[in-house]
Amino acid sequence: MAQNKVKFAVVGIGGLGRSHMIGINNNSDVAEIYAVCDNNEEILNRVANEFNVERRYLDFYEMIKDGGFDCVLLSTPDSIHREHAVAALEAGYHVLCEKPLAQTVEDCEAMVAAAKKSGKKFMTGQVCRKAPGFIKAKELVDSGAIGELFYVESEYAHDYQFLGKAWRWDPVNLRYSIIGGGCHAIDLLRWIAGDPEKVMALANRKVLKDWPVDDCTIAIMQFPNNVVGKIFCGIGVKRDYTMRTCLYGTKGTIICDNRNPTIKLYRHAITDNGEHIYPDKDIPVDIAHHNVSAEIKDMCDAILNDTALECDVYEGANTVAVGIAAVESAAQGGMPVAPRYSKR
Numbered sequence: 594m595a596q597n598k599v600k601f602a603v604v605g606i607g608g609l610g611r612s613h614m615i616g617i618n619n620n621s622d623v624a625e626i627y628a629v630c631d632n633n634e635e636i637l638n639r640v641a642n643e644f645n646v647e648r649r650y651l652d653f654y655e656m657i658k659d660g661g662f663d664c665v666l667l668s669t670p671d672s673i674h675r676e677h678a679v680a681a682l683e684a685g686y687h688v689l690c691e692k693p694l695a696q697t698v699e700d701c702e703a704m705v706a707a708a709k710k711s712g713k714k715f716m717t718g719q720v721c722r723k724a725p726g727f728i729k730a731k732e733l734v735d736s737g738a739i740g741e742l743f744y745v746e747s748e749y750a751h752d753y754q755f756l757g758k759a760w761r762w763d764p765v766n767l768r769y770s771i772i773g774g775g776c777h778a779i780d781l782l783r784w785i786a787g788d789p790e791k792v793m794a795l796a797n798r799k800v801l802k803d804w805p806v807d808d809c810t811i812a813i814m815q816f817p818n819n820v821v822g823k824i825f826c827g828i829g830v831k832r833d834y835t836m837r838t839c840l841y842g843t844k845g846t847i848i849c850d851n852r853n854p855t856i857k858l859y860r861h862a863i864t865d866n867g868e869h870i871y872p873d874k875d876i877p878v879d880i881a882h883h884n885v886s887a888e889i890k891d892m893c894d895a896i897l898n899d900t901a902l903e904c905d906v907y908e909g910a911n912t913v914a915v916g917i918a919a920v921e922s923a924a925q926g927g928m929p930v931a932p933r934y935s936k937r
């Protein structure tokens with residue numbers, strides 16, 4: 594009988610890993626939680642009890658040795674994605690890895706090579722591609738509703754000041770904010786406008802003064818087809834989390850966010866008496882800014898029906914490549930840097 598459910602082993606069940614467990618349960622027709630792993634015993638037992646999971650591991654490699662599952666879902670700190678992803682692929686498992694894929698181009702390349710060699714399915718969890726507002730915005734752009742793009746901008750504006758100094762603050766494995774959180778905005782613009790050819794960035798640190806990385810980065814980019822773009826990433830921003838995104842085309846403009854129930858579409862029109870106007874239309878969309886359930890559904894479909902994943906290991910690697918280019922550019926006072934992309 595053909596397999597009809599994907600068995601997941603979820604690693605790192607503190608924050609987003611727990612959300613993924615809800616996502617797996619939301620797809621119970623095709624997915625199940627087989628095992629969980631967290632090296633924090635209190636978190637491991639609390640969350641495993643909450644979800645009634647019997648197979649629980651403090652040690653990742655013990656879990657890999659025991660096996661019995663199909664897919665390893667990594668929701669651990671960014672700096673250990675590479676080690677666990679490569680080990681899981683080498684042991685013959687599919688991998689769903691949280692964003693950002695990794696923190697360096699070298700780590701991404703190692704993951705790309707391991708995924709390629711294994712032939713296993715690999716999804717990078719760039720979840721903005723599952724936010725209904727952004728899906729609608731991309732559909733409108735692709736359909737030509739705003740003509741040809743000429744300028745795109747997106748942002749990741751968050752406040753990490755009261756998060757506490759856990760792994761995001763790590764002074765050894767620096768978690769540059771333009772990669773760690775800014776990868777959402779980078780990935781969104783890459784998805785809509787393609788791979789930037791060059792990146793010029795400036796950064797400062799005026800809010801999180803005791804953090805080891807800059808808290809504000811702006812990066813301007815040259816996209817294909819002579820589209821220009823900008824990303825703002827701030828992790829000390831004094832307002833609610835937002836990913837406000839504006840897409841400017843020759844015939845119209847889209848303004849959207851992952852937390853608004855509508856997206857705005859402006860289009861040029863001429864009234865009967867010859868007046869040029871730009872009426873705006875509010876298009877209703879669901880709010881699902883962390884739509885991990887949709888990711889789980891796609892991953893299961895890819896494994897059970899051998900379909901291709903849209904946000905695979907290359908997409909994850911190339912989003913990180915743009916973030917690294919921004920870090921390198923900012924370190925040189927805004928010099929243009931070409932991202933080092935992974936080739937399929």
Ligand SMILES: NC(=O)c1ccc[n+]([C@@H]2O[C@H](COP(=O)([O-])OP(=O)(O)OC[C@H]3O[C@@H](n4cnc5c(N)ncnc54)[C@H](O)[C@@H]3O)[C@@H](O)[C@H]2O)c1
Pocket residue numbers: 604605606607608609610630631632633636651653667668669670671673691692693718720759773883
């Ligand atoms: N898609 C999104 O929007 C989004 C949002 C938040 C976080 N993330 C990503 O998810 C990942 C986890 O972030 P988080 O906010 O859930 O962090 P978290 O600190 O809340 O959870 C991470 C968990 O991993 C566990 N862990 C650490 N090292 C481990 C190891 N060696 N073996 C097993 N478990 C280990 C920790 O005990 C913790 O429970 C990160 O890569 C982060 O960038 C993505």
